[in-house]
C-alpha cells in the first residue's frame with residue numbers, strides 16, 4: 001500500500017527528516033512493533049492512526065529512546081539515533097509528549113515551562129555560584145517566552161498554580177506547550193487532543209499548521225478522524241505492529257486493509273462479500 | 280492575568296515555603312531553644328554540647344534534603360558518608376591510630392577537610408553509577424548495605440585502627456582557635472575548644488544553607504525538582520536525569536563528608552562503634568521533623584530533635600524514681616517515636632514542608 005504515496009517516494013532523498021528501517025520490538029510473545037520502512041518528511045504534519053494496541057505508542061517510545069528496539073535503525077536528520085539515550089534525542093530537536101500526560105505535579109505551570117528551555121546556563125551547578133547575573137538575565141528571557149506560549153494555550157491565568165492542580169485537558173495542553181518550549185525541530189504528539197475542548201483544540205491545530213509552515217515537523221497519534229483528516233498532509237496506518245497503509249487522508253480512507261484492521265476480520269469478509277456481490 | 284502582570288510575579292511564588300507555615304515552624308524551633316535554656320540544671324556546657332550535635336546533624340540532614348527532599352533519592356546509608364568523611368579527615372591530619380597509638384598524618388587541616396568532602400563525592404559516585412538508574416528503593420537498600428560494609432571493613436583493617444579507631448587528632452583544630460574565643464569561653468564558663476567548635480559548626484551550617492539556597496533556587500535546582508516529580512518527563516525535555524541524580528548524590532556526599540568532619544571533631548575520637556545505622560536514622564528524623572524539601576527545615580528539625588532528646592532524658596526518672604537508669608534513658612526514644620507519629624498524622628510535611636506538595640503526590 002506504500003505505493004499509494006507518490007510524494008514520499010519522489011522526494012525522499014533530500015526531504016526525509018526521520019526514517020525507520022526494520023524497527024522491531026517484541027514484548028514476550030506480543031509483536032508490538034514490526035516496521036519495515038517508515039519515513040517522515042520535513043515540514044509536514046503526519047498522522048499515525050490505528051486501532052488500540054496497534055503499536056503507535058511503542059513506536060514513539062522506540063523513536064525517542066524510551067524503549068530499546070530489538071532490531072533496526074532509526075535515523076533523525078542524518079544521524080543514527082537508534083542507540084542514543086532519550087535526553088540526547090530530545091536535545092537533537094526530536095521531542096515527544098506522552099499519551100498519559102507526564103506533568104511535573106509539584107512544580108508550577110510556569111516552572112514546568114521554564115524547565116524545558118534548552119541550553120540554560122543555570123543548569124550547571126558551578127554557574128549557580130559564579131554566574132548568577134548571567135542566569136538571572138537568561139531566566140527573564142525564558143520567562144517571557146514561556147508566558148507567551150502559555151497565553152496561546154489559554155494557560156496564562158494558571159501560570160503560578162501547581163501543575164498537579166490542572167484538569168486532564170489542561171495537562172495535555174501544558175505538555176504540548178512545554179514540548180514547544182524546547183524549540184524542537186520535530187514533535188511527536190501522542191493523542192494531544194484527547195480531553196481538550198474542541199474550540200481550543202481547533203485553535204491549537206491551526207497553531208500547529210502555522211508552526212509547520214515555519215518549518216517544524218509533526219508526527220501525531222490521534223483517534224479523532226475529523227482532526228486527522230483536517231490537518232494531516234499524510235496519514236500512516238498501523239495495525240498489529242505493522243504499517244498497513246500510507247498515503248493522503250483520502251487514499252487511506254478508501255483502503256480496504258484499513259477498514260479491515262479497524263473493524264476486524266468480519267469486516268474483511270463483509271467487504272469481500274460485498275465486492276463479490278457486485279455485478 | 281496579563282503577560283505583564285505574570286512577568287512581574289515571582290517565578291516561584293507558591294513554591295516557596297508559605298509564610299504561616301514558616302512562622303509556626305520558627306515558633307516551635309524557638310520554643311525548643313527556650314526549653315534548652317530553661318532547665319533546672321542550666322549550664323552553658325550542656326547547651327553548647329546539644330547545639331554542637333544539632334549543627335552536626337543539621338549539616339547531615341541538609342545533605343539528605345538535597346538527595347531526598349529535592350531529588351527524591353532515598354539514601355539510608357548516610358552514616359557511611361559521614362564515616363568516610365570523618366576517617367579521611369582524622370587520618371590525614373596528625374593523629375594516633377589503633378591499639379598501639381601509632382602516630383601519623385601530616386596534612387594541613389584545610390586540605391584534610393577538602394579531602395573529606397572529596398571522599399564523600401567519590402562514595403556518591405561509586406554508589407550512584409550502578410544504582411541510580413534503578414528504581415528508588417534499590418538505592419535505599421544498597422546504601423544501607425554500603426554503610427554497614429564500610430563500618431565492618433574499618434573494624435577489620437589494622438591500617439584504619441580496627442575497633443580502637445583514631446584518637447588525638449583535634450590538636451590542629453584547637454590550634455586554629457582565635458584569641459577572643461578564650462575570653463568568651465571564660466565568661467560562659469565553658470572549655471574554649473567547645474565554644475570554638477560551636478562557632479565553627481554553626482558557621483558551617485550557615486555556609487551550607489547558603490550554598491543550598493543558591494543551588495536549589497536556580498535552573499539546576501529546578502531540574503532536580505523535576506527529576507523528583509517524574510524523571511521520564513525531564514528526560515523527554517532533553518535533560519540527562521541520570522547525571523542530575525548523580526550530581527545530587529555527589530554534592531550530598533560532599534556535604535555529608537563535611538558533617539563527618541564535624542562529627543569527628545565533636546566526638547574527639549572515632550571508632551567503628553560510633554558509626555552505627557542509628558546515626559543515619561537521627562539525621563532522617565531531623566529531616567522529617569523539619570520538613571523535606573524546605574531549606575531551613577532540616578536545620579530547625581535537628582535543633583528540635585536534639586533538644587527533645589536531651590531534655591527528656593531525665594523526665595521519666597523524675598516521674599518514676601524507682602526505674603533503672605537504662606529504662607529512664609530509653610523512654611526518650613519512645614517519646615521521640617510517638618512525637619514523630621503524631622507529627623505524621625497532623626503535619627506529614629514536617630514543620631517547614633509544603634502540605635500542597637504531599638497532596639499532589641497521589642495522582
Ligand SMILES: Nc1ncnc2c1ncn2[C@@H]1O[C@H](COP(=O)(O)OP(=O)(O)OP(=O)(O)O)[C@@H](O)[C@H]1O
Pocket residue numbers: 027030031032050051052053054055056057058059099
Ligand atoms: N511495556 C510493555 N510490556 C508488554 N507489552 C507491552 C508493553 N508496552 C506495550 N505493550 C503491548 O504492545 C502492544 C502495542 O501497544 P501500544 O501502547 O504501542 O499501542 P497503541 O497503538 O499506542 O494503542 P492505543 O491506541 O490504545 O494507545 C499492545 O499489545 C501492548 O499490550
Ligand SMILES: [Mg+2]
Pocket residue numbers: 056057058099190
Ligand atoms: Mg497509545
